[in-house]
Amino acid sequence: QVQLVESGGGLVKPRGSLRISCAASGFIFGDYYMSWIRQAPGKGLEWIAYISSTGQTIYYADSMKGRFSISRDNANNSLHLQINSLRAEDTALYFCARTTSLEGHFDHWGLGTLVTVSA
Amino acid sequence: SLELTQPPSMSVSPGQTASITCSGDKLGKDYVYWYQQKPGQSPVLVIYQDDKRPSEIPVRFSGSNSGNTATLTISEAQAMDEADYYCQTWDSNAAHFGGGTKVTVL
Numbered sequence: 001q002v003q004l005v006e007s008g009g010g011l012v013k014p015r016g017s018l019r020i021s022c023a024a025s026g027f028i029f030g031d032y033y034m035s036w037i038r039q040a041p042g043k044g045l046e047w048i049a050y051i052s053s054t055g056q057t058i059y060y061a062d063s064m065k066g067r068f069s070i071s072r073d074n075a076n077n078s079l080h081l082q083i084n085s086l087r088a089e090d091t092a093l094y095f096c097a098r099t100t101s102l103e104g105h106f107d108h109w110g111l112g113t114l115v116t117v118s119a
Numbered sequence: 120s121l122e123l124t125q126p127p128s129m130s131v132s133p134g135q136t137a138s139i140t141c142s143g144d145k146l147g148k149d150y151v152y153w154y155q156q157k158p159g160q161s162p163v164l165v166i167y168q169d170d171k172r173p174s175e176i177p178v179r180f181s182g183s184n185s186g187n188t189a190t191l192t193i194s195e196a197q198a199m200d201e202a203d204y205y206c207q208t209w210d211s212n213a214a215h216f217g218g219g220t221k222v223t224v225l
Contacts, residue, residue: 035214045154045162045205047214059212062120095161103209105152107173109161 009113022096030074033099038092123217141206151189
């Protein structure tokens with residue numbers, strides 16, 4: 001069955017950087033778009049970015065451009081998100097989600113990895 | 120930037136129908152998706168492409184989308200349907216989520 005397992009979250013100081021990852025299994029990873037979505041504590045869902053199956057097409061939410069960088073490694077069935085210049089408001093649970101197509105739906109989600117930004 | 124508006128909360132009695140709305144400018148011209156999220160869990164897709172239901176989702180969940188409003192309907196609501204529900208669409212290569220609706224079944 002489809003499994004998405006995020007990792008790499010933790011406590012980071014403001015202005016620090018972090019790279020979080022998502023390990024995929026149970027499907028042909030290289031056939032699917034993938035996305036990152038986050039959820040601040042007690043808040044709603046916020047889309048960050050998606051990347052095409054080959055990695056050639058990448059889109060970011062306007063508010064995420066500049067500090068966030070999505071990438072993938074199809075050989076190792078993994079998705080990554082680099083976050084720089086972390087701020088307190090980046091504190092959230094970060095989910096990776098399989099995306100059915102360009103502008104498709106998020107049909108499978110991981111459990112998320114928690115990123116906490118605090119001095 | 121597209122804004123999707125949902126009521127923050129609603130309640131429904133067991134066995135009754137809950138209709139959750141999602142409003143946005145010309146929303147009906149694009150597909151809308153709906154996700155259910157229970158406390159401490161990841162979101163689950165319940166409706167895609169306006170009105171299609173994944174095979175594992177109960178038939179009591181249905182969707183529609185027209186004009187400026189999309190609607191998720193839960194018929195004969197059950198206690199297990201108590202959750203947060205989010206609508207989502209795409210606009211200019213960006214995904215947009217509504218603020219979410221907390222549905223209480225009591």
